[in-house]
Amino acid sequence: MILNSLNEAQQEAVRAPLGHQLVLAGAGSGKTRVLTHRIAWLVEVEKISPFNILAVTFTNKAANEMRTRIESILHVSAKNMWIGTFHGLSHRFLRAHWQEAGLPQLFQILDSDDQFRMVRRVINALNLDEDKFPPKEAQWFINAQKEEGLEPHEVKPRDLNGQMFLKIYAAYKEACQRAGVIDFTDLLLKTYKTLLSNAELRAHYQSRFRCLLVDEFQDTNTLQYAWLKLFAGEENSVMIVGDDDQSIYGWRGAKIENLHRFSKDYPNAKVIRLEQNYRSTGTILKAANTLIAQNSGRMGKNLWTDGKDGDKITVYSGFNETDEAFFIVNRIRELHQTDYALKDMAILYRSNAQSRVLEEALMQFGIPYRVYGGLRYFDRQEIRDALAYLRIIANRADDPAFERIINTPTRGIGDRTITSIREHAKAANISLWDALEQLLKQNFFAARAETALLSFVNLISTMSDRALMLELDKKVEYMLNASGLIEHYRKEKGEKGLTRLENLEELVNAAHQFSQEGVEDDMPPLAAFLAYAALESGSEQAEAYTDCVQLMTLHSAKGLEFPVVFLAGCEEELFPHYLCMHDPKALEEERRLCYVGMTRAMRKLYMSYAEVRRMHGKEVYHRPSRFLHEIPVELIDEIRFRAKVSRPQPITNSYTPQSQGKFRIGQEVVHRIFGQGTVLETEGDGEDMKVKVRFAKVGTKVLIASYLEGK
DNA sequence: CGGGAAAAGCTTTTT
DNA sequence: GCTTTTCCCG
Numbered sequence: 001m002i003l004n005s006l007n008e009a010q011q012e013a014v015r016a017p018l019g020h021q022l023v024l025a026g027a028g029s030g031k032t033r034v035l036t037h038r039i040a041w042l043v044e045v046e047k048i049s050p051f052n053i054l055a056v057t058f059t060n061k062a063a064n065e066m067r068t069r070i071e072s073i074l075h076v077s078a079k080n081m082w083i084g085t086f087h088g089l090s091h092r093f094l095r096a097h098w099q100e101a102g103l104p105q106l107f108q109i110l111d112s113d114d115q116f117r118m119v120r121r122v123i124n125a126l127n128l129d130e131d132k133f134p135p136k137e138a139q140w141f142i143n144a145q146k147e148e149g150l151e152p153h154e155v156k157p158r159d160l161n162g163q164m165f166l167k168i169y170a171a172y173k174e175a176c177q178r179a180g181v182i183d184f185t186d187l188l189l190k191t192y193k194t195l196l197s198n199a200e201l202r203a204h205y206q207s208r209f210r211c212l213l214v215d216e217f218q219d220t221n222t223l224q225y226a227w228l229k230l231f232a233g234e235e236n237s238v239m240i241v242g243d244d245d246q247s248i249y250g251w252r253g254a255k256i257e258n259l260h261r262f263s264k265d266y267p268n269a270k271v272i273r274l275e276q277n278y279r280s281t282g283t284i285l286k287a288a289n290t291l292i293a294q295n296s297g298r299m300g301k302n303l304w305t306d307g308k309d310g311d312k313i314t315v316y317s318g319f320n321e322t323d324e325a326f327f328i329v330n331r332i333r334e335l336h337q338t339d340y341a342l343k344d345m346a347i348l349y350r351s352n353a354q355s356r357v358l359e360e361a362l363m364q365f366g367i368p369y370r371v372y373g374g375l376r377y378f379d380r381q382e383i384r385d386a387l388a389y390l391r392i393i394a395n396r397a398d399d400p401a402f403e404r405i406i407n408t409p410t411r412g413i414g415d416r417t418i419t420s421i422r423e424h425a426k427a428a429n430i431s432l433w434d435a436l437e438q439l440l441k442q443n444f445f446a447a448r449a450e451t452a453l454l455s456f457v458n459l460i461s462t463m464s465d466r467a468l469m470l471e472l473d474k475k476v477e478y479m480l481n482a483s484g485l486i487e488h489y490r491k492e493k494g495e496k497g498l499t500r501l502e503n504l505e506e507l508v509n510a511a512h513q514f515s516q517e518g519v520e521d522d523m524p525p526l527a528a529f530l531a532y533a534a535l536e537s538g539s540e541q542a543e544a545y546t547d548c549v550q551l552m553t554l555h556s557a558k559g560l561e562f563p564v565v566f567l568a569g570c571e572e573e574l575f576p577h578y579l580c581m582h583d584p585k586a587l588e589e590e591r592r593l594c595y596v597g598m599t600r601a602m603r604k605l606y607m608s609y610a611e612v613r614r615m616h617g618k619e620v621y622h623r624p625s626r627f628l629h630e631i632p633v634e635l636i637d638e639i640r641f642r643a644k645v646s647r648p649q650p651i652t653n654s655y656t657p658q659s660q661g662k663f664r665i666g667q668e669v670v671h672r673i674f675g676q677g678t679v680l681e682t683e684g685d686g687e688d689m690k691v692k693v694r695f696a697k698v699g700t701k702v703l704i705a706s707y708l709e710g711k
Numbered sequence: 712c713g714g715g716a717a718a719a720g721c722t723t724t725t726t
Numbered sequence: 727g728c729t730t731t732t733c734c735c736g
Binding site for chain 3: 713719721
């Protein structure tokens with residue numbers, strides 16, 4: 001039976017009778033297992049049809065993983081099950097009910113960058129001063145209102161400033177409507193509002209979803225909670241899984257109180273605690289428990305393991321940040337030579353800026369590493385350009401896309417010309433595209449601008465005509481060439497242009513793969529692909545398997561685990577961050593962040609700090625983080641090197657990982673065009689050897705070895 | 712339109 | 727301080 005592998009608390013959660021359950025799942029307590037087994041149980045034992053189940057997560061990654069795992073446990077297809085992110089499921093809902101939601105059938109989704117541009121344009125159109133009303137703040141304001149479930153007419157401005165922001169919100173909303181686009185938060189808000197105002201639809205969905213499950217519930221915001229309650233209605237069972245101690249997204253609207261609110265709203269909800277930890281040593285858990293016990297208002301939870309206590313936690317006091325980095329790198333080297341693969345070790349830090357010193361140290365030692373959390377595929381400039389062309393093909397009214405490509409690649413359409421199009425669009429309350437066509441008819445433009453504009457209009461029309469006949473991937477390929485994007489980026493010199501071309505080529509592959517996998521919705525393939533690109537920002541390319549040390553922020557480490565964890569920069573002002581220090585609530589969130597970081601470690605945990613650190617250009621002295629003092633001293637092994645800063649030894653003799661052929665990881669090399677660099681990875685041998693090199697001037701690039709010279 | 716100089720950030724991030 | 731974005735001029 002499916003329960004064999006579960007402990008008692010886990011089984012209790014899986015077998016719970018229909019009704020409401022709150023599962024408090026500590027770090028490493030098998031939360032995903034419980035969720036997936038619960039769903040399997042519902043289907044196989046409670047005989048609930050997959051059709052009647054709704055499971056919500058926050059990231060696509062989590063949703064995909066859940067679906068895969070369920071399908072491997074279950075003997076029934078999970079196809080009919082609604083598993084996805086809040087945004088993904090809302091999108092599905094709105095595609096099915098666009099009429100009820102008052103949307104055009106082929107509405108497009110704005111990502112945050114599009115949203116930002118749109119907000120800025122609205123501010124300018126209202127003749128407001130960007131310095132007085134920064135687009136960033138306006139964007140934040142708009143999203144905050146939406147996350148409280150408020151449309152412009154429902155917002156009660158607090159002061160004069162708030163009134164202006166409200167005005168911007170209202171104008172932004174109109175602009176979105178005109179363009180037939182909706183932003184991320186709109187996906188949820190429109191779903192919520194539609195369901196709220198349409199009793200028939202509400203009844204339909206409430207009778208459909210008999211069982212609802214939510215993962216990472218501590219990260220839900222007000223709107224998501226309301227969304228969930230509306231889908232759940234009075235009758236259906238809801239299981240929420242979360243951990244108040246791992247709530248680290250309060251700053252972006254997550255309401256930890258939703259956990260308490262759930263117990264109030266559903267007083268019969270059964271509370272189940274998963275406290276047995278399968279990840280970390282006893283020592284790590286004891287330390288983490290003691291630390292988090294400092295927080296107030298917890299729901300209460302104490303992690304335990306029946307495993308060994310393991311090693312003490314190593315605390316290293318570095319002289320400065322470079323010394324700290326060298327300590328970490330030295331340890332990594334030692335551990336790599338004895339017991340651990342590089343990919344089993346992670347360096348976690350509070351803020352991205354910290355990665356540089358660490359990277360430099362790793363490079364000097366020739367240790368391959370990977371930094372997580374960079375620019376994702378669909379966020380890249382060239383990809384966004386390409387998608388904008390596709391969007392304009394799909395929907396001429398898509399103003400943000402129009403703005404993006406009207407002069408990209410440059411075709412001699414200047415700012416003044418665009419401004420007059422904008423003004424006409426605003427005055428006539430029509431899309432930029434329609435405004436352009438009208439103005440052309442009126443012979444509004446000077447001859448030179450007119451020629452350029454006509455060729456743009458022709459280009460888009462020809463493109464969409466020709467594209468009609470083509471398969472999705474051919475469509476993308478055709479567009480890339482016809483638009484001149486390929487040519488444009490080919491001209492971009494150096495490394496960047498080449499990478500961009502590769503990325504654009506990859507888009508054709510992505511489109512091909514997408515159409516192969518088949519779309520479930522009855523949407524045109526192009527529209528479906530665009531929605532996919534907007535919602536699935538594309539995990540940073542799944543690079544071929546390489547054994548690399550992993551670098552990431554504490555936030556992005558959530559949900560992951562590593563045998564060895566280095567928590568760098570444990571200093572006051574940095575961690576806890578100085579912007580959080582005077583707000584008790586924010587400080588508790590920092591502490592939870594520390595708790596999250598510590599509980600990522602399976603066997604070895606290192607925490608380090610620097611006495612002097614260069615920050616914002618100044619040398620600053622910080623005390624060790626208060627979090628270090630909140631760990632029982634008997635669990636800590638403290639190392640201090642006071643004598644002098646430990647410099648790295650030249651890597652030539654000390655460390656030669658996987659060195660084959662002519663080049664060695666860590667070796668300094670010279671390229672005729674790209675200049676000096678360091679070898680990061682090697683692949684193959686002899687003439688065919690491929691070498692990944694980080695160049696001082698142009699970034700990282702994979703090259704054939706014969707183009708390089710050793711130094 | 713593109714390159715260089717000046718100016719502005721500078722916590723954490725997913726959709 | 728360092729990096730990224732914006733701005734201005736040839």
